[in-house]
Amino acid sequence: MLLVGLWSLAVAGLSYGVGSVLGRRRAGVLLGTGLGVALFVGNLAVATPLPARWLPMLALQTTTALAAAAVAVVAYRLGTAVSTRRVGVAMGVVAAVGTPVGFWATIPKRHSVSALVVVLAMYTLYRSRAATSHRHARRFRALTYAWVGAAAWVHAAEGLILLLAVAAVDLPTARSNRPRDLAVVGATLFASLLPFFLTNWLIAGNPVEPPRLLPSYDGDVLSPAATDGGRAHSRPRATLRRAAARAASRPETPRSAASWPRSRESASGSWAS
Numbered sequence: 410m411l412l413v414g415l416w417s418l419a420v421a422g423l424s425y426g427v428g429s430v431l432g433r434r435r436a437g438v439l440l441g442t443g444l445g446v447a448l449f450v451g452n453l454a455v456a457t458p459l460p461a462r463w464l465p466m467l468a469l470q471t472t473t474a475l476a477a478a479a480v481a482v483v484a485y486r487l488g489t490a491v492s493t494r495r496v497g498v499a500m501g502v503v504a505a506v507g508t509p510v511g512f513w514a515t516i517p518k519r520h521s522v523s524a525l526v527v528v529l530a531m532y533t534l535y536r537s538r539a540a541t542s543h544r545h546a547r548r549f550r551a552l553t554y555a556w557v558g559a560a561a562w563v564h565a566a567e568g569l570i571l572l573l574a575v576a577a578v579d580l581p582t583a584r585s586n587r588p589r590d591l592a593v594v595g596a597t598l599f600a601s602l603l604p605f606f607l608t609n610w611l612i613a614g615n616p617v618e619p620p621r622l623l624p625s626y627d628g629d630v631l632s633p634a635a636t637d638g639g640r641a642h643s644r645p646r647a648t649l650r651r652a653a654a655r656a657a658s659r660p661e662t663p664r665s666a667a668s669w670p671r672s673r674e675s676a677s678g679s680w681a682s
Contacts, residue, residue: 423441470516476522
């Protein structure tokens with residue numbers, strides 16, 4: 410019932426927002442209220458309890474859906490800042506239904522989150538150029554590089570690509586590249602990368618090595634301690650390397666020579682029989 414209610418309220422809120430932007434608030438309220446109530450009653454009639462095993466998937470889908478919705482919102486804000494509200498609405502609608510973002514919304518993967526940090530970087534970079542004071546321009550410029558750290562936390566390669574793209578546009582067109590401005594930008598970029606470094610250190614044992622670069626676990630037992638339910642795989646990579654080296658350095662136990670005659674005798678007996 411909670412999910413049905415939230416979905417119906419979201420539909421009513423969307424209708425109200427679009428009506429307010431287009432100057433038809435009353436029509437938006439009436440249409441959104443009617444549609445929200447109809448959706449609530451219709452879904453409530455066929456709703457069934459959600460099994461607990463689907464809650465993690467639901468949490469992931471909610472996160473990606475919110476990120477996809479934020480892409481449309483930021484695209485609207487960018488279009489409104491550059492031109493008019495109608496242009497902003499058009500950009501928001503195109504971002505939601507004219508790009509793969511709408512398809513990615515319910516897929517529990519990184520795509521919608523990556524798209525969100527890209528449009529956020531575009532928006533804050535534009536605001537840094539449109540700001541009326543140098544102080545506000547520097548703040549929005551530093552915030553642009555903060556999204557690079559968020560992108561790297563989600564996917565290291567995409568964060569690097571975003572950094573190169575932002576730097577290629579920002580540095581030649583910035584109002585000022587004085588040491589103080591560059592120091593603020595660099596400090597913001599480093600602070601935004603702290604979650605990335607911490608996550609890598611906790612999982613891989615190396616702050617600059619993303620977990621994506623770790624070798625896949627194929628089930629091999631690296632040491633006797635690795636038989637405790639697979640918990641050894643969660644150790645840092647350096648620990649796994651040391652365990653593998655110890656296992657490789659152990660000499661193999663030779664087979665007893667006394668067992669060979671018995672084996673041949675048993676084999677000849679089985680053939681003879």
